[in-house]
Amino acid sequence: MGDLNVNLCGIELDNPIIPASGTFGYGYEFAELYDINCLGTFSFKGTTLEPRAGNPLPRIAEGNAGMLNAVGLQNPGVDAVISEELPKLAKAFHKPVIANVSGFSVAEYAEVCGRLDAEPQVGWLEVNISCPNVHGGGMSFGTDPKAAAEVTRAVKRVTTKPVIVKLSPNVTDIVSIAKACEDAGADAVSLINTVMSMRIDLKTRRPVLANTTGGLSGPAIFPLALRMVWQVYETVKIPILGLGGVSSAEDVIEMMLAGATAVQVGAANLVDPNACRDIIEALPKAMERYGIEKLSDITGGAHEWEKT
Amino acid sequence: MTMKQGIFTVTENWPLTEKVSRLVLRGDVSAIERPGQFVQLRLDGLYLRRPFSVCDRAEDSFTVVFETVGKGTAKLRDIQPGAKLDVLTGLGNGFDLNACGNAPLLIGGGTGVSPLYWLAKELLKQGKRPAALLGFNTAKDVFYEDEFRTLGIETIVTTADGSCGVKGFVTDAMNREYTGFYTCGPEAMMKAVCACTDKPGQLSFDKRMGCGFGACMGCTVKTKNGLKRICKDGPVLSSEEVLWET
Known part of the structure; x- marks a missing residue:
């Protein structure tokens, strides 16, 4: 059997499969179905300083080969995450976990990251800078290289754990944002977050989502995500966590060939709660089929032909 | 309560009215514990599963009654007996049988x-x-x-x-x-x-x-x-x- 291990910012993972934030809760719902310790790790639900009720319903719509969500960062706030959710998570999952953090100001990102940094099970901090409605001239942190760098620096000051910055695809040049994060000290970048989208109900002639727009995820965005991982890999040196529509072992291999060190799986968990387990089980055979002995060897492998 | 994922076989899909049909699915129903719980059906060509409450449960099958209102239910209406469906069962809390008195x-x-x-x-x-x-x-x-x-x-x-x-x-x-x-x-x-x-x-x-x-x-x-x-x-x-x- 091939070697599935990868190293993510100094921490060894049994395999590169990581459920993406917002699609896996705090893990325990999925632990009803399978032993989630088979995962490389997972990124838990985005955490903010204060509790957030999220957006009005409907928050979910469907697209061809994908789904839209406008949940709006519903979460119980960092204090409740630490006191209530993490102890439950620890019962179901025994490996280091990725803490996903959102904020509405640089200070809030730093505050929440500082508190989660103190939690022993948190192995990495994933900073979500693709949330709209945050300060910075009306632009989200994830669409302005300067703001992205500012958040990255602020978070790096409060933690010694690896910082992963999660990037938005809703930009003209994702490479410049990734580069700004790397220059500001980010240990890794994850991309892509969801793609801003909408649907209209033909009967009511109104947007389906109460929030009008939402983020598209699922297989529909896989080629777009792959292209962005490819481009970012050509410029930055830090590891990339590739995500966006990954649904199979073959998708994982393709994402790694584009430049990903590890791969997150999002929407697939919501339609097929066993998706990550099934992908992990399917990986050895898929590796054999494509002549891969050590999975970590193939990161960026598709760029090789350019150099020859 | 614990959910389960399984493959079910359609044994009956019959119109009750112009728009409402009854679907019977055979398979492992062990996760369906209480009335008021629901299932999520996966349908070919649709990304999201579709939720339906359980109308009845027998030893090795359960019944769903649904109205054709959109793309998903139109597909479901046209499914023939013998077809296999991927179903998540045992979802939701269900009714509390003791909450509303004896009558x-x-x-x-x-x-x-x-x-x-x-x-x-x-x-x-x-x-x-x-x-x-x-x-x-x-x-x-x-x-x-x-x-x-x-x-x-x-x-x-x-x-x-x-x-x-x-x-x-x-x-x-x-x-x-x-x-x-x-x-x-x-x-x-x-x-x-x-x-x-x-x-x-x-x-x-x-x-x-x-x-x-x-x-x-x-x-x-x-x-x-x-x-x-x-x-x-x-x-x-x-x-x-x-x-x-x-």
Whole structure:
């Protein structure tokens, strides 16, 4: 059997499969179905300083080969995450976990990251800078290289754990944002977050989502995500966590060939709660089929032909 | 409660009315524990699963009654016996059989009648004396009246146009003795039901869902007891905790 291990910012993972934030809760719902310790790790639900009720319903719509969500960062706030959710998570999952953090100001990102940094099970901090409605001239942190760098620096000051910055695809040049994060000290970048989208109900002639727009995820965005991982890999040196529509072992291999060190799986968990387990089980055979002995060897492998 | 994923075989898919069909699926039903729980069906060509409440459960099969309202239900209507479906079972909390006294009223509107059928059977098993109040728009929409009567319980049908049973809405037939109520149907109906009684009630809600098992936070509503995910903390809420949106 091939070697599935990868190293993510100094921490060894049994395999590169990581459920993406917002699609896996705090893990325990999925632990009803399978032993989630088979995962490389997972990124838990985005955490903010204060509790957030999220957006009005409907928050979910469907697209061809994908789904839209406008949940709006519903979460119980960092204090409740630490006191209530993490102890439950620890019962179901025994490996280091990725803490996903959102904020509405640089200070809030730093505050929440500082508190989660103190939690022993948190192995990495994933900073979500693709949330709209945050300060910075009306632009989200994830669409302005300067703001992205500012958040990255602020978070790096409060933690010694690896910082992963999660990037938005809703930009003209994702490479410049990734580069700004790397220059500001980010240990890794994850991309892509969801793609801003909408649907209209033909009967009511109104947007389906109460929030009008939402983020598209699922297989529909896989080629777009792959292209962005490819481009970012050509410029930055830090590891990339590739995500966006990954649904199979073959998708994982393709994402790694584009430049990903590890791969997150999002929407697939919501339609097929066993998706990550099934992908992990399917990986050895898929590796054999494509002549891969050590999975970590193939990161960026598709760029090789350019150099020859 | 624990969900399960399994492959089920369609053994029956038959129209009950012009728009409403009954689907019977055979497979491992062990995760379906209580009336009021639901399942998520995966349909070819549609990304998201579709939630349906369980209308009845037998040893190795369960029944869903659904109305064709969109793309997903149109596909489901056309599925032939023998077809295999990927189903998540054991979802949601289900009704509390002891919450509404010994003589509860089961108030259904349209396809909301569906989960009340298995509920009636389970209440009878516990020695309770439920009565059914089933609301429809017109006579040709009526389904399951005979099935409820066959259980030996009092069954009242209302139609908005008076073409069958009592003319009017379910609330026009609630002037009677009962110890509490279980209801499922359009929210406007359930709200009207709650407005004309102080008795304890259990309400089953239907919201647009993502996953159906508590992971995506797509169906969260505000209640007097805080935020609740309709798919995981519901779909059944008690009348005391419901906060009406409109």
